[in-house]
Amino acid sequence: MTGRFNQAIETARCTGRWQALLLCMALLLLPYSVWAADLDSALAALAGASLSKVPAILEEVEAVGGEAAVPAFTAMLEGDLYYRRSDKRVVRAVRDDAGQYQLSDPLSGASLGASEKSALRKVKVSNRVRIHLRGAIARLTLSSEDPRQRLRAAQNLLERPDEDNLPLLRAAIETETDPDVVELLQTALALNLLQTSGDSEARLGAVETVAGSLQPAVRNQLQSMVQRDDDGNYGEEDAAVREAAQRALVTIDSRISFYGSLETVFFGLSLGSVLLLAALGLAITFGVMGVINMAHGELIMLGAYTTYMVQVLLPQHIEYSLFIAVPAAFVVSGLVGVLIERSVIRFLHGRPLETLLATFGISLILQQAVRTIFSPLNRQVFTPDWMSGSLQINSVFSLTYNRLYVFLFALVVFFVLQLVLNRTSLGLNVRAVSQNRSMARAIGVRADWVDALTFGLGSGIAGIAGVALSQLTNVGPNLGQAYIIDSFMVVVFGGVGNLWGTLVGALSLGVVNKFLEPVTGAVLAKILVLVFIILFIQKRPRGLFPQKGRAAE
Amino acid sequence: MSVATTPVLTGQASAVHELRARAPLFLAVLFGITVLAAIGNLAFPQDSIFHVSTYTITLLGKYLCYALLAMAVDVVWGYCGILSLGHGAFFGLGGYALGMYLMRQIGDRGVYGNPELPDFMVFLNWQELPWYWYGFDQFWFALLMVMLVPGILAFVFGYLAFRSRVVGVYLSIMTQALTYALMLAFFRNEMGFGGNNGLTDFKDLLGFDLQADSTRVGLLLVSALALGLAYVASQWIMGSKMGRVILAIRDDEPRTRFIGFRTERYKIWLFVYSAVLAGIAGALYVPQVGIINPGEFSPLNSIEVVVWVAVGGRGTLYGAVIGAILVNYAKTRFTAVWPEAWLFALGGLFVAVTVFLPQGIVGLFRERLGGRRA
Numbered sequence: 001m002t003g004r005f006n007q008a009i010e011t012a013r014c015t016g017r018w019q020a021l022l023l024c025m026a027l028l029l030l031p032y033s034v035w036a037a038d039l040d041s042a043l044a045a046l047a048g049a050s051l052s053k054v055p056a057i058l059e060e061v062e063a064v065g066g067e068a069a070v071p072a073f074t075a076m077l078e079g080d081l082y083y084r085r086s087d088k089r090v091v092r093a094v095r096d097d098a099g100q101y102q103l104s105d106p107l108s109g110a111s112l113g114a115s116e117k118s119a120l121r122k123v124k125v126s127n128r129v130r131i132h133l134r135g136a137i138a139r140l141t142l143s144s145e146d147p148r149q150r151l152r153a154a155q156n157l158l159e160r161p162d163e164d165n166l167p168l169l170r171a172a173i174e175t176e177t178d179p180d181v182v183e184l185l186q187t188a189l190a191l192n193l194l195q196t197s198g199d200s201e202a203r204l205g206a207v208e209t210v211a212g213s214l215q216p217a218v219r220n221q222l223q224s225m226v227q228r229d230d231d232g233n234y235g236e237e238d239a240a241v242r243e244a245a246q247r248a249l250v251t252i253d254s255r256i257s258f259y260g261s262l263e264t265v266f267f268g269l270s271l272g273s274v275l276l277l278a279a280l281g282l283a284i285t286f287g288v289m290g291v292i293n294m295a296h297g298e299l300i301m302l303g304a305y306t307t308y309m310v311q312v313l314l315p316q317h318i319e320y321s322l323f324i325a326v327p328a329a330f331v332v333s334g335l336v337g338v339l340i341e342r343s344v345i346r347f348l349h350g351r352p353l354e355t356l357l358a359t360f361g362i363s364l365i366l367q368q369a370v371r372t373i374f375s376p377l378n379r380q381v382f383t384p385d386w387m388s389g390s391l392q393i394n395s396v397f398s399l400t401y402n403r404l405y406v407f408l409f410a411l412v413v414f415f416v417l418q419l420v421l422n423r424t425s426l427g428l429n430v431r432a433v434s435q436n437r438s439m440a441r442a443i444g445v446r447a448d449w450v451d452a453l454t455f456g457l458g459s460g461i462a463g464i465a466g467v468a469l470s471q472l473t474n475v476g477p478n479l480g481q482a483y484i485i486d487s488f489m490v491v492v493f494g495g496v497g498n499l500w501g502t503l504v505g506a507l508s509l510g511v512v513n514k515f516l517e518p519v520t521g522a523v524l525a526k527i528l529v530l531v532f533i534i535l536f537i538q539k540r541p542r543g544l545f546p547q548k549g550r551a552a553e
Numbered sequence: 554m555s556v557a558t559t560p561v562l563t564g565q566a567s568a569v570h571e572l573r574a575r576a577p578l579f580l581a582v583l584f585g586i587t588v589l590a591a592i593g594n595l596a597f598p599q600d601s602i603f604h605v606s607t608y609t610i611t612l613l614g615k616y617l618c619y620a621l622l623a624m625a626v627d628v629v630w631g632y633c634g635i636l637s638l639g640h641g642a643f644f645g646l647g648g649y650a651l652g653m654y655l656m657r658q659i660g661d662r663g664v665y666g667n668p669e670l671p672d673f674m675v676f677l678n679w680q681e682l683p684w685y686w687y688g689f690d691q692f693w694f695a696l697l698m699v700m701l702v703p704g705i706l707a708f709v710f711g712y713l714a715f716r717s718r719v720v721g722v723y724l725s726i727m728t729q730a731l732t733y734a735l736m737l738a739f740f741r742n743e744m745g746f747g748g749n750n751g752l753t754d755f756k757d758l759l760g761f762d763l764q765a766d767s768t769r770v771g772l773l774l775v776s777a778l779a780l781g782l783a784y785v786a787s788q789w790i791m792g793s794k795m796g797r798v799i800l801a802i803r804d805d806e807p808r809t810r811f812i813g814f815r816t817e818r819y820k821i822w823l824f825v826y827s828a829v830l831a832g833i834a835g836a837l838y839v840p841q842v843g844i845i846n847p848g849e850f851s852p853l854n855s856i857e858v859v860v861w862v863a864v865g866g867r868g869t870l871y872g873a874v875i876g877a878i879l880v881n882y883a884k885t886r887f888t889a890v891w892p893e894a895w896l897f898a899l900g901g902l903f904v905a906v907t908v909f910l911p912q913g914i915v916g917l918f919r920e921r922l923g924g925r926r927a
């Protein structure tokens with residue numbers, strides 16, 4: 001009867017107390033309080049019980065309450081379970097900042113007010129009881145409906161092997177349907193056997209089972225088996241098992257280092273994607289107009305501040321803010337770019353060095369403007385929920401969502417830009433002007449107009465890069481400067497003939513940087529990359545993918 | 554736009570001729586002012602109206618170092634069209650070389666009282682002097698290094714860059730990367746140059762107390778002398794056959810090469826000369842301001858120098874000096890009164906000079922004079 005009841009209550013706990021009440025009455029015409037009284041009274045026996053009786057009481061509570069008892073067990077395990085001296089009621093008590101104890105019901109979590117320490121007594125817990133509690137919690141959650149709960153329970157069992165849990169594990173493997181949970185349970189079982197089994201055959205089998213696992217606990221266990229202790233004895237007596245363990249360790253270590261380098265590649269690609277976003281706009285303007293826009297970093301910064309403004313104006317829509325910020329930043333930075341082109345760069349035609357200086361001046365003005373308007377301090381840009389957290393591939397390898405999305409976003413921007421340049425009439429004009437300005441003008445391309453639009457496009461992409469960067473680093477007036485020299489390097493390395501050069505340049509520089517970092521330290525890695533580029537342009541002064549032409553030089 | 558089509562400089566011959574004509578006037582003004590300032594500081598008592606404060610002397614000395622640095626940039630940019638955004642690197646290296654000598658001169662008067670090791674090394678628990686600090690207790694060695702280190706770096710960089718024909722904005726970006734890399738490197742404590750804090754707390758130079766008025770005046774005079782010598786030397790180079798080729802390179806490098814000149818050699822040696830000038834400027838700067846730190850390598854500093862030259866008027870040598878002193882005077886006044894506005898002003902200056910005054914103040918006056926004559 002309790003079984004059916006449990007099920008009903010379990011459903012009810014998910015949907016709320018009122019529904020639970022209705023459901024219970026409708027099903028069995030038994031008031032909720034009667035059942036709750038069963039669990040409560042079972043739990044109440046803990047008040048003042050001697051340590052020797054506690055395990056029996058816990059078994060009773062487990063049998064009556066099922067999964068509903070888990071909160072109480074957890075509280076007890078953490079040492080938060082007390083009972084009131086006055087009425088022997090078992091409560092969960094947590095000390096607050098004021099030194100008072102906040103009481104709550106150990107099962108439902110409902111608040112029961114505050115109390116002095118003197119009015120409470122702790123429910124006694126010993127190590128044996130703790131082991132029992134852990135086992136009980138694991139047993140109860142292993143039968144949970146939610147596979148994530150079961151996964152967590154299996155993980156708990158794996159990290160605290162105990163002989164008593166063996167039958168539990170075996171039973172759970174029989175009934176488990178989720179393959180991930182099964183795998184974890186099997187590892188837990190094998191690890192358990194390794195520590196507790198006296199049978200060397202069983203241990204050998206267990207070593208085979210755990211050989212592919214990346215769990216830290218498995219590695220520690222294997223390590224302790226093959227190492228000598230202080231007396232010179234191996235952790236594992238049987239030589240055959242020891243040898244198998246050694247082999248398993250080698251496999252595990254090589255897998256860990258494999259995933260380690262995968263992670264480095266990922267970090268490198270992530271850095272590369274940031275460089276790519278920052279360098280794309282630069283490459284376009286440089287390729288078409290032959291001018292280096294030193295204010296490019298500040299246009300990136302404007303994009304990041306646009307994201308901030310969008311979030312300030314729409315505080316209740318943080319989740320969607322980035323979707324609004326991307327077009328907004330494109331427009332803001334793009335317009336500023338067009339303004340710069342029309343007001344300054346236009347007058348400096350054919351004088352790239354002067355353009356470089358003038359745009360540098362503009363970058364100082366923009367930086368100081370942001371400092372004056374917003375403050376020199378960093379602004380906080382929120383990360384939407386869907387971008388936080390990480391994609392856990394296994395216990396040693398995970399990809400953070402923000403970096404993953406920024407990487408994908410950079411690729412999308414790259415390919416959209418390729419489409420724009422190769423499939424639209426604007427792109428045709430841009431390519432014509434960048435290949436041969438005077439010839440393009442001669443056949444009727446309005447080079448001035450193309451310049452303004454190209455500059456706007458490049459600046460707009462800088463704005464988009466700013467949105468992406470706001471999710472990875474601090475948003476402050478110096479945001480642009482941190483990336484600008486690196487993105488120049490990408491343009492120099494990749495060449496301006498072709499955007500593919502920028503892609504290859506950015507990603508390879510990012511990966512190389514991240515691989516050098518652990519060996520040489522971040523600063524030296526940067527220096528080495530700079531030196532490498534200086535040497536590289538010895539061989540190819542025009543970058544990886546130079547613009548083809550017939551100019552004699 | 555008429556501004557855009559105006560040739561940057563008039564013909565070669567007149568440029569060189571003008572340099573010669575201006576030299577006596579330039580030297581007279583330079584030494585006149587410094588000697589008067591020196592007398593004002595040393596000969597008149599504090600309350601006299603002719604007294605020049607030591608603060609002013611030091612400020613003047615600092616400006617002259619900047620002027621020398623600006624002249625170094627002008628030599629490569631104004632005469633050869635090489636826009637270096639990394640001259641702060643050579644300036645900083647020269648400064649560090651002399652700073653190392655000054656550091657060794659402190660001896661056991663440092664906070665930790667270690668006769669061998671500078672304070673920061675004791676602080677980092679270093680046991681012995683790194684090999685590259687050897688010799689810096691000798692003044693002549695430090696002086697040699699002030700010129701050799703920037704010179705060799707410029708030679709290596711120039712050799713690599715000019716030989717593979719890296720020109721225009723590519724070259725500018727690479728020079729900027731060079732100084733950026735040096736900044737990152739010098740920020741590291743492991744480099745053995747005092748990391749973040751750089752070298753400071755200097756006591757004396759060749760036995761003269763650095764805090765004394767007479768030393769300050771002496772340093773000012775030496776700076777003026779260095780600037781004057783650099784002017785004469787640069788003028789001599791530009792007037793020589795090598796100078797003619799250099800001007801030709803600025804105006805059309807491929808054509809000069811086709812005529813048969815190894816243009817990269819001229820560029821390398823001019824670059825080395827300019828770097829040495831910048832190194833000397835740095836070495837004179839350090840004892841006067843009393844500190845050298847990696848901030849001197851920051852790309853912003855180097856690019857500021859270019860703006861001094863642009864403001865003054867490039868390709869004239871004395872224009873660079875005028876520009877450096879004017880802009881720095883403005884900076885001193887501005888940052889004292891209204892510090893936030895300085896970056897606006899500097900940024901505006903960049904834009905205004907490049908768009909409206911491509912030949913700088915000197916060019917403006919020359920145009921006025923020319924107009925009146927015609």
